[in-house]
Amino acid sequence: MNAYHLFWKRLRPYRTRLALLLAVIGPGIITANVDNDAGGITTYSVAGGNYGYGLLWMMPLVLIALIIVQEMSARLGVVTGKGLADLIRESLGVRLTTLILSLLVIVNLANTVSEFAGVAASMEIFGVSKYISVPVAAFVVWLLIFRGNYKTTERIFLVASSIYLAYIISGILAKPDWSEVGKAFYTPTFNLNIEFVTLFVTIIGTTIAPWMQFYQQASIVDKGIQVEDYGYEVLDVVVGSIFAVVVAAFIVIACAATIYKQGIRIETAKDAAMALGPLAGKYAQTLFALGLLNASLFSAAILPLSTSYSVCEAFGWESSLSKNIKDAKVFFIIYTALIVVGALCILLPIKSLIRAMMASQTLNGILLPIILIVMLHLINDRRIMGNFAMNRWFNILVWITVILLILLALILVVVSVFPVLFR
Amino acid sequence: MPYISQLMGRPIADIDGEVIGSLSEILAHKVGEVSHPKIVAIEAKKGSHTLMIPIADVAVLIGPAIALHKRKSHIVPYKPDEDDLYLIRDVLDKQIIDTNGVRVVRVNDLQLTRIENDYFIANVDTSSSGLLRRLGLDAISKRLPNKGKRSAPTGNISWDDVELLSIDQPMRLKVPREKLAELHPADLAEILSDLSRQEGRDILESLDIETLADTLEEVEPDFQVSLLEGMPNERVADVLEEMEPDEAADLLAELPKDRSQELLQLMEDEEAQDVRKLLTYPDDTAGGIMTTGYITIPPDITAEQAMVVLRQLSKEAEVYYYIYITDSQNHLLGVLSLRELVLAEPQTKVSDIMEKRVVTVHLEDTQDECAQIIAKYNLIAIPVVDDDNQLHGIVTADDAIDKIIPTAWKKRLPRLYH
Numbered sequence: 104m105n106a107y108h109l110f111w112k113r114l115r116p117y118r119t120r121l122a123l124l125l126a127v128i129g130p131g132i133i134t135a136n137v138d139n140d141a142g143g144i145t146t147y148s149v150a151g152g153n154y155g156y157g158l159l160w161m162m163p164l165v166l167i168a169l170i171i172v173q174e175m176s177a178r179l180g181v182v183t184g185k186g187l188a189d190l191i192r193e194s195l196g197v198r199l200t201t202l203i204l205s206l207l208v209i210v211n212l213a214n215t216v217s218e219f220a221g222v223a224a225s226m227e228i229f230g231v232s233k234y235i236s237v238p239v240a241a242f243v244v245w246l247l248i249f250r251g252n253y254k255t256t257e258r259i260f261l262v263a264s265s266i267y268l269a270y271i272i273s274g275i276l277a278k279p280d281w282s283e284v285g286k287a288f289y290t291p292t293f294n295l296n297i298e299f300v301t302l303f304v305t306i307i308g309t310t311i312a313p314w315m316q317f318y319q320q321a322s323i324v325d326k327g328i329q330v331e332d333y334g335y336e337v338l339d340v341v342v343g344s345i346f347a348v349v350v351a352a353f354i355v356i357a358c359a360a361t362i363y364k365q366g367i368r369i370e371t372a373k374d375a376a377m378a379l380g381p382l383a384g385k386y387a388q389t390l391f392a393l394g395l396l397n398a399s400l401f402s403a404a405i406l407p408l409s410t411s412y413s414v415c416e417a418f419g420w421e422s423s424l425s426k427n428i429k430d431a432k433v434f435f436i437i438y439t440a441l442i443v444v445g446a447l448c449i450l451l452p453i454k455s456l457i458r459a460m461m462a463s464q465t466l467n468g469i470l471l472p473i474i475l476i477v478m479l480h481l482i483n484d485r486r487i488m489g490n491f492a493m494n495r496w497f498n499i500l501v502w503i504t505v506i507l508l509i510l511l512a513l514i515l516v517v518v519s520v521f522p523v524l525f526r
Numbered sequence: 527m528p529y530i531s532q533l534m535g536r537p538i539a540d541i542d543g544e545v546i547g548s549l550s551e552i553l554a555h556k557v558g559e560v561s562h563p564k565i566v567a568i569e570a571k572k573g574s575h576t577l578m579i580p581i582a583d584v585a586v587l588i589g590p591a592i593a594l595h596k597r598k599s600h601i602v603p604y605k606p607d608e609d610d611l612y613l614i615r616d617v618l619d620k621q622i623i624d625t626n627g628v629r630v631v632r633v634n635d636l637q638l639t640r641i642e643n644d645y646f647i648a649n650v651d652t653s654s655s656g657l658l659r660r661l662g663l664d665a666i667s668k669r670l671p672n673k674g675k676r677s678a679p680t681g682n683i684s685w686d687d688v689e690l691l692s693i694d695q696p697m698r699l700k701v702p703r704e705k706l707a708e709l710h711p712a713d714l715a716e717i718l719s720d721l722s723r724q725e726g727r728d729i730l731e732s733l734d735i736e737t738l739a740d741t742l743e744e745v746e747p748d749f750q751v752s753l754l755e756g757m758p759n760e761r762v763a764d765v766l767e768e769m770e771p772d773e774a775a776d777l778l779a780e781l782p783k784d785r786s787q788e789l790l791q792l793m794e795d796e797e798a799q800d801v802r803k804l805l806t807y808p809d810d811t812a813g814g815i816m817t818t819g820y821i822t823i824p825p826d827i828t829a830e831q832a833m834v835v836l837r838q839l840s841k842e843a844e845v846y847y848y849i850y851i852t853d854s855q856n857h858l859l860g861v862l863s864l865r866e867l868v869l870a871e872p873q874t875k876v877s878d879i880m881e882k883r884v885v886t887v888h889l890e891d892t893q894d895e896c897a898q899i900i901a902k903y904n905l906i907a908i909p910v911v912d913d914d915n916q917l918h919g920i921v922t923a924d925d926a927i928d929k930i931i932p933t934a935w936k937k938r939l940p941r942l943y944h
Contacts, residue, residue, distance in 0.1 A: 184724025192632070193619050197660040327723025327752045419621065419632020419652060 130180075130322040131173060131336065134315050135343030139267060139350050140402035141221020142214060142464040143309040144395050147351050148375035150302055151358030153368060156287030158306065159355060163288065165310050166348040168504050173340045175478050175501070176316040180323035181333050182491045187320045188417040190481050200417050203477065208437075210470045211314050211410040213463035215445030218406060221399030223449050224373035228392040233449060241446035244404045245439065263397045267350050269390035274353035276387050279360035297518045301465060304515045307508065308468025310351060316474060318409040321416075330491075357387075407441035465515070472508040479505070527648060528588045530613060530636040531660050537591045538570045538579070540598040546579075547572030549592060552613040553606060554647055562685045563611055565638070565645040567604035568592070578604040587645060588638075613647070617690065621721075622650060625705045626687035628713040630720040634660060637682070650688050653681020691725050707737050715744035723752050730757070739768035747780045754781075763792035770844050771797065772817035772925065775804035804919070812896050813889040815926065816910045816919030819844030822852045823876060825859055830872035832862075845907045845922055851880050858884060858909055858917040886911045889918060897926040 150158045176187065183190060192200045219237050226236035293299070319340075328336055358375055369375050376391040411434050415421065420433040479501055485492045530552060538546045547570035554563035568584065570577045580602070581587075585595040594601070611617065617633055624631050634656030639648035658664065689705050706714060706729065718726045718741070730738055730753055742750055742765065754762055754777075766774040766789060778786040778801060790798045800818045807813025821843045823832050832849065840846045849867060851860040860880030870879050886909045887896050900908050900923050907920045 184722045186722075189621075196619060197634070197657065198662075201661060324722050324724075327727075327755070329724075329756060418657060419634070421629070 131339035131343035134319040135347035138347045141399040142217040146309045147354035151355035152362040155359040155363040159287040160291045162352045169344045176320045180320040188413040192417045210466045216448045217463040218399045218403035219449040225392045225396035266394045271353045273387045274357040277357045277360040304468035305464040309464040312467045313470045313474045317413045411437035469512045540594045546570045554611045562646040580604040623689040649682045711740035712744045714741045743773045767797045771800040812887045812891045812910045820920045822850045825877035829870040
């Protein structure tokens with residue numbers, strides 16, 4: 104046996120381990136990528152553009168919360184081999200399931216609207232009217248999923264996701280003052296004005312969106328990841344979450360270093376991209392716009408898909424992308440309706456697309472604590488989880504997160520109902 | 527007939543009218559030959575206190591309230607048995623397999639029936655009106671009489687046709703899967719594709735080697751691999767031996783190299799050799815899709831002798847409508863259809879009645895070409911030969927058209943997420 108063979112033989116245990124890792128990895132990273140969707144990019148741009156580095160301190164905390172939540176979803180998926188909607192139905196009964204899923208459909212519809220708003224905004228940067236871009240995008244997305252091959256579609260989008268790196272580059276191109284950035288990470292700021300609280304809840308809602316738990320768990324179940332590989336799945340989740348939040352932080356930094364410094368007030372991701380042009384160069388603007396378009400299209404395809412899949416799973420309706428619509432009528436109807444209604448909302452003469460986009464992310468922030476409580480209930484059930492039920496410390500950590508989220512949502516409601524008090 | 531959802535939460539009162547609690551669980555048990563489980567006990571719950579009441583103590587089950595004919599203190603609590611079915615915990619809202627409709631559905635409700643003084647589970651309700659009933663929206667489903675009627679036949683599944691998925695039970699009650707084993711392997715494969723991989727593996731575990739092999743042949747290669755992931759190598763090797771060599775080779779080609787080598791070592795030499803040979807040809811060529819399950823006979827025997835050989839070999843052969851005649855060096859000399867052989871005079875020599883101009887394909891011909899030739903000559907299978915006219919295998923019509931006309935369930939995208 105020559106040296107080469109010996110070398111490979113020595114490597115075998117590592118090779119097997121690497122192969123295993125590659126086989127398992129995916130759901131977490133994909134979910135995290137879809138996470139930085141149109142709503143997300145807009146929210147981070149507005150946060151950076153209007154508050155500078157002021158909200159950066161949230162990012163590490165949001166990251167921890169994101170990892171905790173996505174780890175729970177991964178654990179539920181790996182241990183039970185069932186989707187979240189499935190588990191909710193089986194342990195909470197019909198009524199609560201109907202309630203939770205109705206909320207999910209409404210919130211995800213709002214999110215879909217914001218994805219199409221993202222399409223409209225990014226194409227407007229390139230000078231294409233929304234009356235052309237949105238119907239075309241809706242049709243393309245619908246066709247891709249129903250007539251195309253989902254696997255290929257997903258791969259195309261994933262490769263295109265490397266455009267997200269553009270945000271990191273944009274951030275660096277914007278030449279921020281790094282010492283100021285560093286300091287911002289440990290200098291919390293908070294105030295009770297409605298805009299600030301809304302943005303606060305929105306950042307959480309967009310980074311830890313409820314659909315993510317449904318989507319990630321479904322893809323873990325679908326991959327058939329087994330309990331032995333749980334460790335790799337956690338790695339997948341952590342890497343994905345870090346990537347998502349790092350990209351988010353860089354969007355904030357890019358906008359803070361340029362737009363905020365110049366004292367420009369922005370309302371949309373489009374404003375952000377336009378403002379980036381003269382400040383950080385034409386490339387930064389184009390990259391920003393392309394990133395937004397890709398993110399919007401990817402999420403506009405996945406959100407309705409994940410929603411109709413969850414609904415059908417919960418109620419036992421056939422769900423498939425079969426070419427024969429009769430086989431999965433409800434699935435088809437929900438999917439198509441979400442896309443059509445989502446796209447139509449954008450075509451209506453609504454004054455501010457940005458309000459719609461941000462509102463959808465705020466709704467996420469409000470639905471999130473409900474989903475988290477349900478997940479906590481499930482993950483603590485030893486009948487379902489066996490020895491993989493949560494330990495006490497983890498439980499306390501999640502409960503603190505949930506209580507904080509509920510408090511924030513409450514503050515938001517109070518502040519929006521009585522805005523006068525906080526002016 | 528009453529539904530379980532109508533009983534859930536009903537107050538239970540003893541003979542003195544004292545409310546013991548409300549109904550929180552119903553236990554059923556299979557008795558004798560009757561395939562429908564009989565209700566054996568109900569559980570009353572008050573606060574955190576529960577009491578299992580034997581069904582014998584219940585005077586009125588179906589009614590605005592459940593009345594017992596004993597005093598609370600006289601009730602001897604029912605002791606649940608290992609085989610008892612917890613209808614609300616383990617059946618309601620869960621997924622089941624409808625073996626008649628060949629699909630996986632969710633239980634929205636359970637319909638009871640009374641025979642003399644016993645209650646049995648009659649049907650599983652999977653309809654939308656069942657869903658509305660659970661939501662307390664009966665009125666709506668009644669107001670849509672047409673819709674109700676239309677969905678009734680599809681929504682109600684007799685318990686006879688139901689197979690439970692036991693994955694939920696931590697102690698894994700071993701549900702016998704007789705009904706599943708009776709299904710056609712293609713149907714079984716379709717059900718597997720509807721289930722999560724974990725549930726799929728669970729079902730495969732309960733099948734015998736032969737059914738398992740037949741079913742796996744109907745499943746797509748990448749799905750096959752994930753189903754076999756957790757299975758011990760010895761069992762997989764047994765399954766591979768049972769599968770047609772071409773299917774086994776396809777499956778092995780999908781597995782990681784280390785594992786497929788181990789499996790080949792574990793397989794019986796003869797089968798392993800066939801599979802090894804098939805593995806050397808590319809997927810989409812005649813060599814890649816051919817199988818070695820065919821029958822050959824020498825040219826100098828009589829029709830009668832040939833029939834004897836046929837009887838001995840037919841078990842191993844995938845196709846026995848064609849009998850191939852080869853010399854000692856395995857050169858293809860001719861072919862005989864089963865019909866010709868059966869109708870021939872017993873004493874005629876095989877070489878006298880065989881068709882000498884055999885339509886063949888070459889090892890390296892593409893799958894498309896195989897399909898076209900098979901279609902052109904209306905064949906069931908076609909022999910595969912090398913440059914020297916040596917017979918290596920046969921391509922069956924179904925394997926050849928597989929790529930051109932995929933099986934119905936293959937048409938749908940394999941999985942939603944990857």
